[in-house]
Amino acid sequence: MATGVLRSFGAGASVARGALAWIRRDPKSAVLERTNFHGRTVTLAGGPALALGATAGAALGAPNARTAAAAVTAGLVSGAVGFYDDVVGNRPEQKAAKGFAGHLGALREGRVTSGLIKIAGVGAAGLVASSLIGGKKVDVLLGAGVIAGMANFVNLLDLRPGRAIKAGLVIGTPLGAAGVVGAGAALLPDDLGEEIMLGDAGANAMGALLGVALTARTGTAGRLVALAALAALTAASEKVSYTKVIQDTPWLRRLDELGRRPA
Known part of the structure; x- marks a missing residue:
């Protein structure tokens, strides 16, 4: 068991570091540069690097072939559609649509936004991954909600360096x-x-893979509780700022700032 855990951890780490180096060496990687909240130039290369590393490690450490396939599906698809939104969503015509309501509004006007493609892709990946894990229909649906919900939750946290990770x-x-x-x-x-940022590619992939791990380890009751918690956290994010809550809570603020580069 310990050897398998170490192998999975090592694969995730080595693939992530190797992918990051490879992406940053690419002459076209300049298109991934963004300006963060401190005004510093960072690269979105961390997103696909984390998606590839986490997916490889999760698949290697899976207890069976179906769970490995679920991890590959959730990690790669969520990472891919997130990366698409990171790149295409930066265009001016895409930035106007904010939130789920904004993407639906754009669809009613005949425009398919990159954000809507990401939402649909993560949802579809969650459903397929949960089906691969198996169970009754209600369990599959709950699992799909957990995987997609966890992907969204981690993405909501990706507003400050290191927070989502x-x-x-x-x-x-x-x-x-x-x-x-x-x-x-x-x-x-x-x-x-503040050399890299995860973007939607990394945050969605990490969250989806955590959702797969949770789904694979729980039954109906566990998935229902997890989904309810994720739904509550998502709803709360529409009313309050996670960043403000963290700043106003001393122990959360210290944990959030731990290891971070000074402003």
């Missing part, structure tokens, strides 16, 4: 998601140092 490590460790934890740990210093 730290959350992924806290959630992933008790779930035994060694591949996800390995990939996150390998990229955390670069994220905290």
Whole structure:
């Protein structure tokens, strides 16, 4: 068991670091540069690097072939549609649509936004992944909600350096998601140092894979509780700022700022 965990952790870490180096060497990687909230130039290369590393580690550490296939589906599809939104969503005509309501409004006007493609892609990946894990129809539907909901939740946290990865490590460790934890740990210093950012590609992939790990370890009751919690957290994000809550809570603020590059 310990050897398998270490192998999964190591695969996640090594693939993530290798993918990051490979992407950053590409002459076209300049299109991934963005300006963060401090006005510093960072690269979105961390997103696909984390998606590839976490998916490889999760698949290697899966208990069976169906769960491995679920991890590959959730991680790669969520990462791919997230990356598409990271790149295409930066265009002026795409930025106008904000939130789920904004994307639906654009659809009614005959425009398919990159954000809507991401939402549909993550939802479809969650449903397929949950089906691969198996169970009764209600369990599959609940699992799909957990996977998509976790992808969205981690993405909501990706507003400050290192925040989403730290959350992924806290959630992933008790779930035994060694591949996800390995990939996150390998990229955390670069994220905290404001050299990279996860974007939707990394945050969605990490969240979806955590959702797969949770779904694979729970039955109807566990998935129902998890989905209810995720729904409540998502609804709360529409009313309150997670960043403000963290700033106003001393122990959360200290954890959030731990290791971060000074402003």
